[in-house]
Structure formats: structure tokens, C-alpha cells
Amino acid sequence: MADGKFTVSEKSDPTAGLSLDRREFMKLVGGGIIVFFTLDESVLLGQRGPSYPTDFNAYLKIGEDGRVTVYSGKIEMGQGVITSLAQEAADELGVALESIDMVMGDTDLCPYDSGTYGSMSTRFFGPALRSAAAEAKTVLLELASERLRMPKEKLGVENGVVFVTADKKTRVTFGQLTKGQKITRKLEGKVVTKSVSEFTVMGKPTKRVDAMAKVTGKAQYAGDIRVPGMLYARILRPPAHGATLKNVDTSAAQKMPGIMVVNQDGMVAVLHQDPEAVEKALASIKAEFDIPKPTVDNETIFDHILDSSPRAQESDRRGDLAVGEKTAATLFENKYLTAYGAHAPIETHTAVANVEGEKATVWISTQSPFPNKNQIAQALKPYGFAPDNVRVITPFVGGGFGGKNPAQQAVEAARLAKITGKPVQVAWSRAEEFFYDTFRPAAVVKIKSGIDGAGKICLWDYNVYAAGSRSSEQFYDVPNNVIRVYGGGMGGGGGPHPFATGAWRAPGAPINVFARESQIDIMAAKAKVDPLEFRLNNTSDARMRRVLQSVADRFGWKKAAIPSGRGYGLACGIDSETYVAEMAEVRVDKATGNVRVVRIVMAQEMGTVINPDGAKMQMEGCITMGLGYALSEDISFKGGQIFTTNFDTYELPRFSILPQIETILVKNDELPPKGGGEPAIVPIGAVIANAIFDATGARLYRFPFVPDRVKEALKKA
Amino acid sequence: MKETIDFRLNGKPTKLEVEGDRMLLWVLRTDLNLTGTKFGCGASLCGACTVIVNKEAVRSCQFPVREVRGKEVMTIEGLAQNGNLHPLQRAFADHGALQCGFCTPGMIMTAYGLLLKNPKLSRDQIIAGMDQNLCRCGAHNRILQAIESVAKR
Numbered sequence: 001m002a003d004g005k006f007t008v009s010e011k012s013d014p015t016a017g018l019s020l021d022r023r024e025f026m027k028l029v030g031g032g033i034i035v036f037f038t039l040d041e042s043v044l045l046g047q048r049g050p051s052y053p054t055d056f057n058a059y060l061k062i063g064e065d066g067r068v069t070v071y072s073g074k075i076e077m078g079q080g081v082i083t084s085l086a087q088e089a090a091d092e093l094g095v096a097l098e099s100i101d102m103v104m105g106d107t108d109l110c111p112y113d114s115g116t117y118g119s120m121s122t123r124f125f126g127p128a129l130r131s132a133a134a135e136a137k138t139v140l141l142e143l144a145s146e147r148l149r150m151p152k153e154k155l156g157v158e159n160g161v162v163f164v165t166a167d168k169k170t171r172v173t174f175g176q177l178t179k180g181q182k183i184t185r186k187l188e189g190k191v192v193t194k195s196v197s198e199f200t201v202m203g204k205p206t207k208r209v210d211a212m213a214k215v216t217g218k219a220q221y222a223g224d225i226r227v228p229g230m231l232y233a234r235i236l237r238p239p240a241h242g243a244t245l246k247n248v249d250t251s252a253a254q255k256m257p258g259i260m261v262v263n264q265d266g267m268v269a270v271l272h273q274d275p276e277a278v279e280k281a282l283a284s285i286k287a288e289f290d291i292p293k294p295t296v297d298n299e300t301i302f303d304h305i306l307d308s309s310p311r312a313q314e315s316d317r318r319g320d321l322a323v324g325e326k327t328a329a330t331l332f333e334n335k336y337l338t339a340y341g342a343h344a345p346i347e348t349h350t351a352v353a354n355v356e357g358e359k360a361t362v363w364i365s366t367q368s369p370f371p372n373k374n375q376i377a378q379a380l381k382p383y384g385f386a387p388d389n390v391r392v393i394t395p396f397v398g399g400g401f402g403g404k405n406p407a408q409q410a411v412e413a414a415r416l417a418k419i420t421g422k423p424v425q426v427a428w429s430r431a432e433e434f435f436y437d438t439f440r441p442a443a444v445v446k447i448k449s450g451i452d453g454a455g456k457i458c459l460w461d462y463n464v465y466a467a468g469s470r471s472s473e474q475f476y477d478v479p480n481n482v483i484r485v486y487g488g489g490m491g492g493g494g495g496p497h498p499f500a501t502g503a504w505r506a507p508g509a510p511i512n513v514f515a516r517e518s519q520i521d522i523m524a525a526k527a528k529v530d531p532l533e534f535r536l537n538n539t540s541d542a543r544m545r546r547v548l549q550s551v552a553d554r555f556g557w558k559k560a561a562i563p564s565g566r567g568y569g570l571a572c573g574i575d576s577e578t579y580v581a582e583m584a585e586v587r588v589d590k591a592t593g594n595v596r597v598v599r600i601v602m603a604q605e606m607g608t609v610i611n612p613d614g615a616k617m618q619m620e621g622c623i624t625m626g627l628g629y630a631l632s633e634d635i636s637f638k639g640g641q642i643f644t645t646n647f648d649t650y651e652l653p654r655f656s657i658l659p660q661i662e663t664i665l666v667k668n669d670e671l672p673p674k675g676g677g678e679p680a681i682v683p684i685g686a687v688i689a690n691a692i693f694d695a696t697g698a699r700l701y702r703f704p705f706v707p708d709r710v711k712e713a714l715k716k717a
Numbered sequence: 718m719k720e721t722i723d724f725r726l727n728g729k730p731t732k733l734e735v736e737g738d739r740m741l742l743w744v745l746r747t748d749l750n751l752t753g754t755k756f757g758c759g760a761s762l763c764g765a766c767t768v769i770v771n772k773e774a775v776r777s778c779q780f781p782v783r784e785v786r787g788k789e790v791m792t793i794e795g796l797a798q799n800g801n802l803h804p805l806q807r808a809f810a811d812h813g814a815l816q817c818g819f820c821t822p823g824m825i826m827t828a829y830g831l832l833l834k835n836p837k838l839s840r841d842q843i844i845a846g847m848d849q850n851l852c853r854c855g856a857h858n859r860i861l862q863a864i865e866s867v868a869k870r
Contacts, residue, residue: 078817078854211810214818215802215825217753217793224752276743346757346765346853347819398755398819399853430758617813617856624855647762647851655844658857 059111059132060089062140066160066175068093068100070129073113074121075105075367076210077345077397077404078621079677080614081121083209087610088126091201092133092193094157095174097209105369105394115368115405117503119576119675122610126673131191143177196608196669205613210396220395222350222365227423230352231260232275233416234282236268237432241499241640243289252284262419269416271424294639296498301442302337305466308496312484315469324459324480328450331459332522336447336515337702338467338685340635341440341504341628342650347398348428349436351410353417355380360390360417364410367400369393372407379411383418390414401625402503403437431645438502439635441489443467445515455527457538464512466496471509471575471682472516476538498640505622506575506678510629510685514703517571517686521562521693530559531570531690543605543668547581548572550603550666555583562694567598569691571683576675578606579666582623582683584659586691588698590714593707595631595692597659604663604680607671619663619680626684627653630703724785727795737783741775742766744782745792753793753822757851764850767823767830768792774830793822796829805829808863816854824850828864838868 061069070089076082086100103109105116113125137157144162145152148170156165163171196203213219236248245268250261253270259281260271270281296304325331352363353376360380366372369392377387397404413426428436443466450459460478468488474481489501489508524534532552536545548570551557557568567588572581582602588595600623609615632651636643644650663680689700698713722733726749735744745751745768754777757765761776768777769791770784796803805825808814815821824847831838831846838846843864852860 078815080816207810208813208815210818211813211815214815214821215806215809216797217751217822219818220752221755221819223756224746226750226752274739274743274747276739344853345817345819346763346851347755347817348757396818399817401853427756430760613813617816617859620858621816621855624857625853646760647758648760652851652853653855653857654848654851655857655861656848658861661858 059129060093060136062136062174062178064175064179066095066099066173068095070100070102071106071110072102072104072125072129073107073110073370074116074125075369075394075397076102077116077367077400079116079121080208080611080617081116083206084122084611084614085126085129086209087201087204087206088130089133091199092130093137095160097201097206099160100209102209105366105392107369107373107390107392112370115371116400117367117402117405119578119677119679122673123576123675126610127193130193134191134193139183140174140177144172147172147177202610203608203612206611207613214396221347221398222352222363222395223347223425223427225352225363225395225425227352227354230423230425231271231273231420232278233269233271233413233424233426234278235412235426236282236285236287237435238289239641240289240291243291243640246288246290248288249286252286253281256281256284260420262416264419267412267415269412271416271420271422275427291641292639294498294641297638298339298634298636301496302444305442305444305496309465309486312463312486314482315472315485316474316481316483319478319480321459321461321480321482324450324478327452327458327480329453330523330526331448331450332519332526333448334446334519334522335701336445336511336518338440338443338511338514338629339702339704340442340501340637341633342434342437342635342644343399343401343403343504344433344437344633344647344650344652345399345401345403348430348433349404349407349409350425350427351407351413352423352425353410353413354423355414355417355421358385358389360385360414361393362390362410362414363393363395364407365397365404366392366394366407366410367397367402367404368407371405372410375407375411376414379415380418401505402507405503406438408436430647434635434644434646434650435642436500438500440504440507440510440629441466441497441501443489443508443511445511447515447519449519449523451523451527455529455534455537457523462516464508464515467511468508470507470512471573472512473574475541475544475574476520476535477540478538498637499642505625506682509573509575509678509682510626513571513573513682514685514689517573517683518689518699518701521570521690522699525562525693528561531562532557533559535570535572543579544572544574544581547579547603547605547666550664551581551583551601554603554662554664555601557583563697564694567691567695569687569689569694571686571690573679573682575679575682576677578604578674578676578679580604580679580683582680582687584687584691586688586695588692588695588710590696593709593711593714595688595705595710597627597631597657597688597691599660599662600687601662602664602680603666605666605668606676606679607674608669609665610673612665615665615676616663618676620661622678622680623661623684624653624658626681627657627688630685630688630705631657632704632706634704634706720783722782722786724787725789727791733782735782737781739782740778741768741780741782741785741790742777745777751792751794755819755822757820757823762849762851763820763823764827765820765823767826767850769826769830769833772830772833774827791826793826796825803829804867805832805864808866809860812859812863812866814856814859814863816856820850820852824852824860828867831864832868836868838864840865843868
């Protein structure tokens with residue numbers, strides 16, 4: 001190339017010097033242009049474990065037909081990155097959104113990705129993809145320049161066509177440029193991506209590209225995969241976590257026509273090509289278990305968490321707590337609790353495994369295809385499987401929310417497929433889903449805080465148990481501040497919990513924000529200062545002040561000391577580098593304790609917005625899901641036994657409880673895109689608790705705010 | 718015991734040789750490979766498996782296939798006619814009334830059943846009619862708007 005920037009290999013074997021994986025990749029995806037580039041270091045922060053590969057990170061392919069295939073290790077579970085990532089690629093490349101095909105979560109085709117969680121797709125994968133697309137466009141311009149005998153500077157790009165700016169009829173399509181070519185280029189130096197003012201596809205409200213597939217029933221999920229000869233499997237489950245199998249009698253199942261029984265390495269399973277026959281076979285199995293004596297239940301778990309908490313780690317310390325206490329005119333000491341919560345996606349954990357010779361292909365409803373690939377390889381290791389022998393394919397995922405990072409069901413399906421020699425589908429029943437879900441952990445927050453005579457917060461002694469530190473970071477201007485974190489919330493099994501817990505949409509943040517924002521309100525009430533004014537008086541964080549002001553303007557917030565009887569609440573927070581402030585209006589039926597949320601207004605500032613429509617959908621979804629943890633969702637258990645088995649006792653938000661929801665995106669193009677999948681959910685518990693207080697003078701210290709708990713609080717008010 | 722069940726499925730005459738006590742959901746999903754109808758709870762609590770039988774929305778996870786004999790069954794796959802989307806499908810797409818999409822077929826079929834009974838539904842009637850269908854992603858308000866936009870025509 002003229003500027004010497006590229007390593008050109010048009011005439012040689014484009015796969016020369018690449019790893020075997022890469023050769024395989026090239027064979028799988030066929031011809032076209034494949035671009036390798038150097039990633040900006042900040043992008044690498046978004047990956048846990050191995051970073052995004054820099055030697056063979058091909059993210060997109062421009063086909064001879066002009067269609068562009070984007071490869072992403074991220075998956076689509078409803079959060080909408082299938083659309084926003086396509087927008088990013090289309091815009092940087094200069095093609096229409098409609099010409100993009102997304103391939104997501106296929107471990108043989110997509111660059112390694114640590115998983116779709118933490119609101120990281122647009123923040124971290126997005127920049128990588130945009131760089132790839134921008135570089136591909138540069139390559140195409142070079143090729144067009146040669147073809148059209150025109151310097152690059154005199155060319156323009158639009159909808160997959162390179163044209164001479166002065167004579168638009170002299171043109172060549174991307175498809176023509178790549179036709180018959182197999183070009184691999186490695187680009188070095190800093191990649192220049194578009195600035196916000198240059199956006200043509202990004203930043204525009206864009207309809208979901210998966211909508212057509214989803215409204216016609218054509219969208220495939222893991223359970224919709226059909227492999228010839230596939231058997232459905234059900235596995236014998238213990239009645240409680242920690243229970244051990246004493247004896248099992250599968251003789252009745254063995255007599256059922258066509259039923260295959262597996263009893264191997266601690267797994268007892270029945271298989272058949274008819275899922276209902278499998279259900280009957282499972283019911284016929286007689287099994288006895290030893291169940292450990294339960295030591296905790298819904299009520300005693302909180303003391304247990306406090307008693308068994310590990311040593312604290314300080315995540316933040318400034319000033320001197322003793323000084324803060326001395327300065328304080330009023331001290332406040334409170335304890336906040338949250339119950340266990342389920343992810344409860346409508347699609348239960350599902351996988352289909354097909355083992356042929358040395359290759360296992362597993363379709364999984366998962367958020368983490370690459371880590372799952374390693375887990376499956378580990379489980380198949382006794383049969384000589386290495387990670388390279390396993391391919392994970394992720395179809396559409398029917399909701400994840402953090403619960404589909406673990407994929408126990410896929411390991412089960414893979415093992416059964418290997419044992420039986422048949423393709424196997426494992427789809428959990430709703431009861432299995434509640435039993436094996438990695439719940440949002442029950443947790444406790446204890447806060448001691450103080451305000452001085454002028455209503456300034458002078459002391460913040462914050463202690464969170466079993467939830468982790470997320471969103472507990474202090475953005476109020478407190479001179480004497482300590483945040484102590486006693487154990488994280490993602491510990492899997494063990495810890496203080498009688499069953500597995502894990503990441504649940506913004507892990508730990510709902511309880512941390514509930515505690516902080518309730519405490520702030522309590523202090524505002526005591527100081528007889530309007531809660532918005534109290535917050536503004538106590539934070540100089542400009543981004544926070546802006547979202548607070550924005551939400552107040554839209555809501556029509558009028559200054560009042562609380563409780564005002566109006567039923568207005570306010571809460572704010574930071575999550576995934578995004579700022580959120582929410583206001584709610586509630587009505588409380590004092591006789592029944594029933595809380596009706598009438599209206600929620602929310603302002604979110606998330607840096608540059610790629611798809612404003614998609615961002616708003618996530619905000620609405622977060623608000624709605626938040627209503628569940630705030631008002632009704634509660635897991636009932638004793639020891640390792642889970643009594644909540646279906647939606648009759650686990651009450652999800654439904655149409656009749658939905659408030660009017662208004663969302664505002666506060667513009668800030670100065671910052672790159674920040675997280676969007678989780679932030680809006682974090683203040684919901686607090687905003688409703690604060691609104692209940694404003695309506696009634698009753699303060700709730702534990703969510704969910706079920707009617708009995710509200711009535712109890714009303715008695716104390 | 719296997720029995721012969723004749724019925725119409727998405728407008729086409731269909732004959733099955735199946736055990737009549739099997740649930741319609743699984744016959745659709747396995748024998749007929751119509752996977753648009755989803756399993757969500759197995760207990761008629763979530764509505765993901767909703768299909769139309771003789772103009773009534775039913776929960777196919779608890780609906781024995783025997784009971785479709787001689788009847789007209791419609792699933793999400795049968796809603797579009799000659800490649801033209803049903804107005805409800807168009808409205809769901811236009812209003813962004815879905816996220817993960819797993820509850821969507823059941824939502825659309827439930828709404829379709831409501832509109833068959835009453836083409837001019839009020840918002841309150843829509844809420845009451847949809848209230849037993851669960852969505853975890855929180856697309857509720859957009860789903861209501863989508864149905865409302867069709868009900869008002």
C-alpha cells in the first residue's frame with residue numbers, strides 16, 4: 001500500500017502464518033475481506049480472563065454479495081445488542097443496516113468473549129467492532145482507489161458503494177471489490193472511528209432487527225433445535241440442596257417402552273424421544289435421599305449472614321469516622337435487608353448436545369458460551385475431549401438477567417449425549433429452574449450516618465454483607481466516609497447461603513442503592529429538607545446533578561418536606577458508569593398494605609447513545625423487573641429446600657400492576673457509550689420505599705414490600 | 718393407546734396417530750416441528766404456550782391433543798397469511814413490544830384471541846385479557862400499546 005500501513009497478502013495464501021484455528025475459521029466463513037487490527041488498550045478492560053484476541057480477531061466479513069457478516073462472542077437475550085452492534089458496524093463501514101448479518105455466541109466462528117454480562121457489550125465490545133469496521137472501510141477505499149484510479153480523498157462511501165465524489169456515477173460496490181478475492185490485512189496504528197457528529201446509523205432510534213423472527217415464531221431458541229434422533233432427558237433431582245442419594249429404583253422406568261435409563265457417575269436420568277414420556281418415567285423412579293438438617297430459613301438467614309460474614313474489605317475510606325461522629329448534629333443507624341430473588345426468565349435453562357466422533361456441538365441458552373465450552377470440555381475430559389473439540393452455538397436466549405452464565409444443563413446434556421451416543425436435549429422444568437437458579441443473594445446493609453447542623457452529611461459508615469460492593473461507591477460529598485464489604489454476592493455455593501447464588505442484573509446494586517437512598521431520605525426527613533434539595537446540597541457530582549434535575553423537571557417535582565402525603569419518591573445511583581435518577585408516585589392502601597405504583601419517571605445519562613430506542617427499552621425493562629424485586633418476588637425456603645417452584649408463588653410484575661413509565665435520555669456525547677442493561681434497575685427498591693414513606697410516614701427496611709410487611713411498617717409509623 | 722385425530726392446523730387438514738392424552742404443546746413442538754409455541758411453566762401460569770383452538774385462546778401445555786379432534790387450531794406460525802404479517806405481528810414489531818421474544822408468540826396469540834371476541838377493546842379490557850401472560854423482560858407497556866393500536870382500527 002502507498003502509505004505502507006498494511007501488511008498485504010492478496011497474492012499469497014491469506015491464511016499463511018495464522019493459527020490452525022484461524023485457518024479453520026477462514027474455511028468456515030469463505031472468501032471476502034478479513035481484517036486484523038490492533039485494539040485500543042481501554043477496550044481490553046472489558047474482558048475478564050483472556051483479552052479480545054489481537055492476532056486473529058476478525059469481527060466481520062464482507063461477502064461477495066455485498067452482505068456483511070458480523071461475528072460477536074456476545075449473545076442476544078433481549079437486551080438488544082443484535083441491533084446496536086449491527087448499527088455500529090453498519091455506520092463505521094458505510095453500509096445499510098439491512099445488509100448486516102449477525103453471528104453471535106458461536107465459539108467456532110466468533111472471537112473469544114468472556115460473557116454477556118455487566119452491561120459491557122456496547123462499552124467494550126462495541127469499540128472493538130467499530131475499529132474493525134472502520135479499518136475494513138479503509139481497506140475497501142484502498143481497493144476502490146486502485147480500481148477506479150482515483151485517490152482515496154476523492155472517493156465517498158454510502159450504502160456499500162464507493163463512488164467518486166465529483167461523479168457519483170463512477171462507482172464500485174463493496175461486493176464487486178471483494179468478489180473473487182480473499183484478502184487478509186493486518187492493520188497497525190491507531191484506528192480512527194467516527195465522531196458523534198459523523199453518525200448516520202448510530203445514535204438514531206432503530207427498531208429491533210430480530211423483531212420479524214420473533215413475531216412470526218421463527219426465532220430459534222435452544223429448545224427449538226432439532227437433531228435427527230434427538231432424545232429428551234430428565235434427570236433425578238434431590239429434594240433439597242445438600243441432599244445425598246441413599247438408594248434409587250429405576251425398574252419401573254426401565255419397563256416403559258422406549259425409555260433409556262442412565263445411572264452413571266452420580267447422575268440418574270431417563271431419556272426418550274417424547275418429552276412427556278420422559279416426565280412419566282422420571283415420576284416412576286423411587287429414590288431415597290438423606291437431607292441435611294436445615295439450619296436457616298427466610299427469617300433467620302439475615303442473622304446467619306451477619307454471624308458468618310467474612311472479614312471486611314474496605315472499598316473506600318476517607319476522613320475520620322470519629323471526627324464525623326463528633327461533628328454530627330444527628331446520627332442515624334439503620335439496617336436494610338433483601339430476600340433471595342430468582343432470575344425467572346420465561347425460557348428455562350436449555351441445551352441440546354450432539355456428540356459425533358471427536359466433536360461435541362452444544363446449543364445452549366447461555367450468556368457465556370466460551371466459558372461454557374471449557375466447562376463442557378472439562379466434563380467430557382474422561383472421554384478425551386479438549387476445549388477445541390467442543391463447539392458452543394448460542395441461538396436466541398429467552399432472557400438471562402445474569403442467571404444464564406452458569407450452564408449446568410449443557411454439561412448434563414453433553415454428558416448424556418456422550419453416554420447414550422444420541423443427541424440429547426435437556427430443558428429444565430420450571431421447578432428445576434427455581435431449584436438450580438443462582439439466586440440474587442439475601443443480603444444485609446448496615447449504615448451509620450450523620451448530618452451536621454447545616455444539613456450536610458458528615459459521616460457515612462457503610463457496611464454491606466453478602467452482596468458485594470457494586471453501586472455502593474459514594475457520590476455524596478461526605479468528608480468522613482468508609483465503605484466495608486463483607487463478602488461478595490457471587491460466591492456460587494457455600495458462604496452463608498444454603499444454595500448457589502450468583503449475578504442478578506446489576507449484582508448487589510439493588511440492595512446497596514436501596515440502603516443508601518433510603519438512608520439519605522431518612523436524613524432529609526429528619527432535617528426537614530426536601531429530598532431532592534437534600535441530595536443536591538450534598539453532591540457536587542455534575543453528572544448526578546444533571547440527571548436529578550432532569551427527572552425532577554419531567555416529573556414536576558415540587559419542593560416539600562417529607563412525608564408530604566403525596567406519595568412521591570426519589571432515588572438515584574450509578575451503575576456501569578451510567579447515572580440514573582428516578583421518581584415515583586405511589587398509592588398505599590392502608591387497610592390491605594397494598595402498594596400501587598402509579599407513575600415512574602426516570603432520567604439516565606449513559607454517555608453516547610448508540611440506539612436510543614433500544615436504550616429506552618432497557619430502561620423500561622429494568623423499571624418493570626425492578627417492580628418485582630421491590631414489591632412481590634420472594635423465595636421461600638428452609639435449609640436447602642426451595643418451596644417456590646412456579647409462578648403461582650413467585651409473583652412477577654404483570655400488566656395490571658404496571659405504572660405509567662416515562663424515560664429520559666440525558667444527552668452526553670462527550671463520553672463514549674456506558675452501560676445500559678442494568679443501571680435503571682438499581683434505584684427501584686429505594687424509589688418505591690421512599691414514595692411509600694412520603695405517602696404514609698411508614699419506612700420499609702426490607703424488600704420485597706409485600707402487603708403484610710407494609711402493614712407492619714404502617715403500625716410503627 | 719394411540720388414536721387417530723383429525724383436525725385443521727393453521728388452515729390445513731391434519732391427521733395424527735398419537736396418544737390422545739399427550740399435551741397439544743408437545744405434539745406441536747415435537748411431532749409437528751412447530752416450535753414457535755413455547756414451554757414456560759407447564760402449569761398454565763405464564764401463557765408462553767398459548768394457541769387458538771376454535772377461536773378460543775388456550776394454554777397448550779395443559780390441553781390434551783385429543784380435544785382438538787375436528788377443531789381448528791392456529792399457532793403463531795399460522796397467523797401471517799400469504800406472507801403478509803397479521804396487524805398484531807406488525808404492531809409488536811413497530812412498537813418494540815418484545816425483547817427476548819420468548820413470551821411473544823403467546824402474547825400475540827392471546828391478544829389475537831381477545832380481538833376475535835371483541836375487535837374494539839379498551840385499554841382496561843386489554844390489561845384484563847393479557848394479565849395472565851408473563852413477560853420477564855418488561856415489555857408490558859409497549860405490548861399494551863401494540864395491541865391498542867390494532868384494537869382501535
